[in-house]
Amino acid sequence: MKYNNPVIKGFYPDPSACKVEDTYYLVYSSFQYFPGVPIFESKDLINWTQIGHCLTRKSQVQLDTVDSSGGVFAPTLRYNNGRFYMTTTNDTLRQNFYVWTDNIYGEWSDPINVDQGGIDPDLYFEDGKAFFMSNGIDDYGVSGIVQCEIEIETGHKLTPSRSIWQGSGGRYLESPHLYKMNGRYYLLAAEGGTEYGHMVTYARGDSPTGPFEAYTHNPVLTNRNLGGYELQGVGHGDLIQDHDGNWWLLHLGFRQTGQYLTYHHLGREVFLTPITFGDDGWFTAGHEGTTLLSFETDRITDTIVQQEKKEFTFENTDWNLDWCYLRHPVTANYQLEADKVKLKGTSITLDVPASPTFIGIRQKDFNAIISCEVSLTSGEAGITLYMDENHRYDLALRKHLEGYEIIERLNIGDIKSIEHTKSIGQCNHAALIIKSTPTHYHFYAQIDGIETLLGTAQTKYLSSEIAGGFTGVVIGLYATGESQDFNATFTNFSCIYS
Template identity: 55%
Template sequence: MRYHNPVLKGFYPDPSVCCANGSYYMVCSSFQYFPGVPLFESRDLVNWSQIGHVLTRPSQVSLEQVPASGGIFAPTIRYLAGRFYMVTTNATTGENFYVYTDDIRGEWSDPVTVDQDGIDPSLFFEAGRAYFMSNGTDDAGVSGVVQCEIDLTTGKKLSPSVCIWQGSGGRFLESPHLYRIGDWYYLTAAEGGTEYGHMITYARSASLWGPFTGYPRNPVLTNRDKAPCIIQGIGHGDLVQDPHGAWHILSLGFRQQELWMAFHHLGREVFLTPVTFGADGWFTAGTDGTTAECYDMDGDFTQKPLPARSFAHRDWYKEWCFLRHPRQECYALSQDSALLHGTAVTLDEPGSPTFLGLRQQEFRGTFRCRVELDRGEAGLTCYMSEQEHYEVALCRRDAGCTALCRLNIGGVHQVVKEVPLSGSSALLVIRMEPTQYHFYAVTEAGEQYLGTGQSKYLSSEISSPFTGVMLGLYAVGENTARFTELSCVYREDCITDGTALQGALSAPVPAPA
C-alpha cells in the first residue's frame, strides 16, 4: 500500500515511538502548551490517532511565564515489562525527568528527575538495567552524547556519565537514541540544527559503552541538498520496526509554503521513511538518503484524510490545548459551544490568556466560528508566538460592537480594517492558503472582508520560534464570549512531483469580496 508524507501533519515535532501489545505509541514536543506531550496510537505507523497527553497536571510540569519555544523539548517514549516511560527536558528550568504509567490511556506519574544536564534525553533498557542519555556534558567535562546507568525507581545515577559519541562533525548534536539490533548497538542522533541543514546520523558499536564508529556515509538521512522539494528539515529520528518486520525512521521535517518560498509556518511535522539493513550491518534510509513525499509499504491499510473538526466531533482534552497553565474557571466547555471568560492577560505576553488552540495541519482550509460578546474583545487567532499572531475579532465598546482584523508582527500591531456591527455577534472566518490568511466577518448584512496577512510572518524563518501556527479561540478583558458553530476543514493536496506541487500550491483562492 502507498502512503504520503507527512503521516502526522502540523506542529508535532520531535517524534519518538515504541511498540507494545501490537500497537505503536508516539509522543511529540509541546513547548509552552498544556496539556503537555501529545500522545498518539497507531496499528500501522501511517494512521495516528491522538489518545491524550502525557503531562496533564500542573504538578508534572512548570510552565509559568515560559516564552514561545520554551518549556517541554523532545520527549522519548519507551516500554518495559508492562510499563511505559516518557523522558523529556523542561528547557526553561533545565530539568531532565521522566514519568511512567501502566495504563497508556490513564494518568502518568509525577516526575522522576535525573541529575544530568543536556536536552533530548532518551532511555535504553537491557538485562534488567536502565540507561539514560542526553546531549550534554559528562563527569569529565566532555560534551557529546552522554550516557549513565540509572536506578529506574528513583532516577539516581548508578554510574558516572560518560561521553560515548561526539557525532559526525555537524553542529548542534542532539536527539540520541540507542538500540540493540542483531549483534550491534546502534546510536542515532540529529545534527545540523532543526532547520534546513538538519540531518540524521548514526554510529554503531559492539558494546553499549562504545567505542562507537560512525556510519561511513553519514548523514544517513537528510533533505538539506534536495531541491526543488517542499519537504525540508528532515532529522530527529527514531527507528521502528513495522508489523511485517521492515524497518523505518519516524522523524520530524517540515513543508515549505511553496517550492521557491523558503518559509514554513505549519511547524515541524512527522514523516515516515523506510530503512534497509545491508549484509554488513550498516543501514541506509529513504530515497538515496532523502525523504520523499510517498512510499509503498507492506500492509492492508488506507491512509485517512484529516477529519473536519467541530464542537460536535471533538474531545476538549485530546486535541485542544491552552497556553501554559490555564485558569480553569475561565472555560466552560460543552458539547456544542465554548464559553470563555476573558482576563487582563493578552496574547502578547507569556502568561496564560484565555485561549483554546488547535494546530493548523494543512496549507489550505477554512476555520470559522460564531462569536457572541458582551464586552471587551474575543475572536479567532492564527497564533505563532507572543510577538507574531493575527486576529479576526469582535470588539465591544460603549459606542457599540465592531469586527476587526489585526496583525501583530514583531510586536507591532496594525488594525487592517474595523467595521461597525448592528448586533453583538458574527460568524468570524479565516480562509487559509499557503502564503496568506484572509479574514472575514459574516452577519445578516452579508460577508465583510476585513483583511489579509502573509503567512511568512508567522513562519519560523521570520518569527523565530520553532513551534507552528495554532488556530485558536480567545477572549480578553473582563468579559464573557460564547463560541458556537465551529468548523475547521482542510483541503489536502497529495502530489508526487515538484511540477504538480508548484502549480497546486501557487493556485490562488478566490479574490476576497
C-alpha cells in the same frame, strides 16, 4: 501500497515511538502548551489517533511564565517490564526528568529528575539496567552524547555521566536514541540544527556504552540538498520495527509554503521513512538518503487505506485531546460543551508569556476555511492564528463605547497594528471566517448573511524563519477583558481542509 507524508500533519515535532504487542505509540514535544506531550497510537504506522497526554497535572510540569518555544522539549517513549516511560526536558528549568505509567490510557506519575544536563533525553533498558542519555557535557567536561546508568525507581545516577559519541561533525548534536539490532548497538542522533541543514546520523558498537563507530556515509537521511522540494528540515527521528520485522524511521520535517518559498508556518510534522539493512549490518534510509512526500512500498499491505480527517468541529473533536491551552489554564474561565464554548476574559492578553483565556487546535494544512460564530457582552473575543506572543493574526469582535466592531489585527514582531475595523452597531454577534492558502490568510466577517473581506496577510510572517522558535500555527479561540461572568460564546466552529 502508496502512502503520503507527513503521516501526522501540523505542529507535532520531535516524534518518539515504541511498539507494544500489535500497537505502536508515539509522543511529541509540546513546549509551552498544556496538557504536555501528546500521545498517539496506530496499528499500521500510517493512521494515527491521539489517545491522551503524558503531562496533565500542574505538579508534573512547570509552565508558568515559560516563553514561547520554552518548556517541554523532545521526549522519548519506551516500554520495559510492563511499564511505559516518557523522558523529556523542561528546557526553561534546564531539568531532565521522566514519568511512567502502567496504563498508557490513564494518568502518568509525577516526575523523577535525573542529575544530567543537556536536552533530548533517552532511556535504554537491558538486563535489568537503565541507561540515560542526553546531549551536552559530561562529568569530565567533554561534550557530545552523554550517558550514565541510573536507578530507574529513583533517577539516581549509578555511574558518572560520560560522553560516548561526538557525532559526525555537524552542529547541534542532539536527539540520541540507542537500540540493539542484530546483535549490535546502534546510536541514532540528529545534527545540523532543526532547520534546513537538519540530518539524521548514526554509529554502532558492540556495547551499549561504546565505543561507537560512525556510519561512513553519514548523514543517513537529510533533505538539505533538495532545493526546490517542498519537504525540508528532515531530522530528529526514532527507529521502530513493524509486525513483519521491517524497520522504519519516524522523524520530523516541515513543508515549505511553495517550491522555492523558504518559509514554513505549520510547524515541524511527522514523517515515515523506510529503513533498509545491508549485508554488512549498516542501514540506509529512504530514497537515496532522502525523504519523499510519498513512498511506494510492499511493506504495508494494500488492504490498509490511509485516512485523513478533513473537517474539525466542536462536535467531532475532543476538548481533552485535540485542543490545548497556553501554559496552565485557569479552568474556571472555560465552559466547554459539546457544541459550544464559553470563555471568561481576563486582563491577561495574548501579548505576554502567561496564560490568557485561550483554547486552540493545531493548523494541519495550508488550504483551509476556518469559521466560528462569536457572541460578546464585553471586552474582546475571536480567532487568533497564533505562532507566539509577537507573531499572530487576530480576527475578533470587540465592544467599544458606541457598540461593537470587528477588527483585523496583525502582530509582527514589534509592529502591532489594527489594520481594519468594521462597525456593526449594537449587534453583538458575528460569524468570523479565515480563508487560508499556502501564502496568505484572508479575513472575513459575516453579518446577516453578508460576507465582507476585511483584509489579507501573508503567512510567512507567522513562519519559523521570521518568528523563530520551534512551534507552529495554532488556531486559537480567545477572550480578553475582565468580566464577572463569561463574556464570549463561540458556536459553529469549523476548520475544513482541502
